[in-house]
Amino acid sequence: MKALRSLAAGLAHSGLPSVAWQVRRHRAGRAIVLMYHRIADDDDDLCVPPATFDRQMELLKARVRVLPLGAIVRRLASVLPLTTDIAAVTFDDGYRDNLDLALPILERHGLPATVFVTTGFVDGTRRPAGERLRAAVTALRVCGGGAGAWPERDATDRLVRAALAERDVRRCIATLHTHLKRVPAAHSERVLDEIERLAGSPPSANRMLDWEAVRCLARRGVEIASHTITHPILSRVSLERAEHELCESKRRLEAEIGQPVSGFAFPNGQAGDFTADHITILQRLGYAYACTAQRGVNRPGSHPFSLRRLGIGADSGALLDLKLAIGGRVQAPQFSAY
Numbered sequence: 001m002k003a004l005r006s007l008a009a010g011l012a013h014s015g016l017p018s019v020a021w022q023v024r025r026h027r028a029g030r031a032i033v034l035m036y037h038r039i040a041d042d043d044d045d046l047c048v049p050p051a052t053f054d055r056q057m058e059l060l061k062a063r064v065r066v067l068p069l070g071a072i073v074r075r076l077a078s079v080l081p082l083t084t085d086i087a088a089v090t091f092d093d094g095y096r097d098n099l100d101l102a103l104p105i106l107e108r109h110g111l112p113a114t115v116f117v118t119t120g121f122v123d124g125t126r127r128p129a130g131e132r133l134r135a136a137v138t139a140l141r142v143c144g145g146g147a148g149a150w151p152e153r154d155a156t157d158r159l160v161r162a163a164l165a166e167r168d169v170r171r172c173i174a175t176l177h178t179h180l181k182r183v184p185a186a187h188s189e190r191v192l193d194e195i196e197r198l199a200g201s202p203p204s205a206n207r208m209l210d211w212e213a214v215r216c217l218a219r220r221g222v223e224i225a226s227h228t229i230t231h232p233i234l235s236r237v238s239l240e241r242a243e244h245e246l247c248e249s250k251r252r253l254e255a256e257i258g259q260p261v262s263g264f265a266f267p268n269g270q271a272g273d274f275t276a277d278h279i280t281i282l283q284r285l286g287y288a289y290a291c292t293a294q295r296g297v298n299r300p301g302s303h304p305f306s307l308r309r310l311g312i313g314a315d316s317g318a319l320l321d322l323k324l325a326i327g328g329r330v331q332a333p334q335f336s337a338y
Contacts (some may be wrong), residue, residue, distance in 0.1 A: 002216040017318060020325035021063075029295040032064060035309040038095045038207070039102040043261060045174075046130070048314045054250030057109045060087060060316050063208045063324055067265060068112040073289040073304050085324075089113040090291060091310065092227060093128060094121050094266055096164045097215055107220070115217055115225035116291070117264035121208040126230050128208075129180060129192060133202035134267055136195045138250060141169060149198055156183055181268055185232045211256050225263030226250050226287075233268045234278050243281050245324055250285060258330050262288035269293030269309075279305040279333050292323045296329035306331060 037046040039053045048056070060066060061166045067075075069088035087107065088249030091098045106113050150161045159179045166172040169261040176195075180188040196202065209217070217223050228234075228245040229252075236246075246264070264282055266274045269292040282290055282305055289304040296308035308331045311324055 016254055017321035017325050020322065024085075024325060025082070028299070029084045029086065030299060030300070030330065031076055031082065032085060032087040032297050032324065032327060033069065033072070033291060033307055033309040034060070034087060034089050035291070035293060035311045036089070036091045036102070037093055038097055039105070040095075040097045045170075046315070048312065050105065052314050053102065054105050054108075055317055056312065056315065056320050057089075057105055057111055059111055059320055060089075061111065061325070063321070066090075066111050068113045069225075069291075070223060073298060073307075076298060076300050076304065078233055078301055079218075087324075090265070091115045093118050093231070094214070094227070095207050096209050096213060097207070099213045103217065103220060103222065112221065112223070114223040114225050114263060115209075115212060115214075116225045116263070117209065117249075117253060118227045118229070118231045118267075119252045120228075120230045122214060124206070127204060128231065129188070130173070130177055131204045131207065132196065133176050133180075135202045136192075136199040137164075137169060137173050137176070139199035139202035140164070140195070141222040143200065148281060156187055156191065160195075162194075177197065183314070185236045188236075196258070214312055215257055218259060223263060224253055224257050224259070224261060225265065226253055226261055226274075227265050228267055231267045233273045235273050237274055239252075239277055239281075242278055246278070246281055246287075247285055250282075262286070263291070264289070265291040266293070294329075296331055297327040298331045 036048060038044065038048070039050055039070065040047045064085040064087040066087050066089065069090060074085055075086065089111060090116055090212050091102065091113065092113060098115050114294050118126070121128060150157065152158055152161060160176065163172055163175040163179060166175060180191060214224060226246070226249040229249045230245065232245060234242045250261050252312065264287050271294060279290065289307060291307045291309055294308050295310060298307055308329065312320065315323065
């Protein structure tokens with residue numbers, strides 16, 4: 001992955017973005033949905049420093065027409081081709097810095113945004129798995145615990161034990177996080193609980209929005225949308241629990257902000273993380289669209305419940321320009337209108 005990032009950065013600074021944009025001038029427009037998580041100077045792969053985000057928004061505004069995500073969804077329902085590129089800015093999970101650091105930058109540039117909120121994170125009844133792992137693994141390294149203290153009961157435990165033996169803390173956390181996404185939710189939660197117990201239940205900083213902050217975002221024009229209650233990968237829980245996550249997160253958000261909630265983002269959001277049954281439930285519950293984390297762009301006729309996005313990290317202006325120009329896979333049109 002690091003080698004691919006280095007290659008992409010090299011291509012971005014080679015002048016390729018300008019060439020790609022010249023080619024794009026003769027093609028139909030696309031709907032580009034940018035995906036962020038955190039805007040902060042923290043040493044976290046999810047973070048984009050505020051100064052970098054500011055430059056990214058300036059470039060985005062210069063290259064494409066930025067619209068509210070709901071407006072883009074409505075535009076994609078038309079059979080008419082897009083005459084220009086349009087884009088939306090989204091944030092997943094509901095981090096406090098979305099309000100404190102991202103929103104002032106967005107307002108300065110006059111740009112709309114959508115925040116997909118995990119209601120359990122806001123309630124404080126749940127914490128992001130990555131945050132929990134980072135706190136626990138860091139504490140384990142301090143106290144000297146780790147792989148040697150981890151039992152081997154099944155294949156999952158063997159994977160955890162091997163990950164804990166990794167000397168590099170960031171690589172250990174990334175490996176554990178990847179492993180836990182591949183097992184049933186109950187197994188993942190059990191492993192997280194046991195790692196925390198082994199580490200002495202270390203506290204992790206609360207980086208999430210609270211309900212007043214969510215309401216503040218809504219009052220200032222940010223679209224508030226759902227990202228479930230507890231952030232499970234939907235295909236790894238029962239359909240009954242999935243429906244509860246989709247229904248109750250929407251209900252809670254609407255009660256808190258006093259506005260309809262029509263948008264959703266699938267946790268993890270890759271192929272296999274959700275099914276047609278989940279899309280049927282979303283439609284029945286009154287959602288209007290859903291975003292995935294699958295890389296790519298959208299065109300008129302794209303399915304509104306399978307919107308592709310571009311994940312944006314602490315990219316240089318040149319690298320972001322290349323991402324915007326190339327875009328990635330286009331979601332295949334599902335029907336002429338919906």
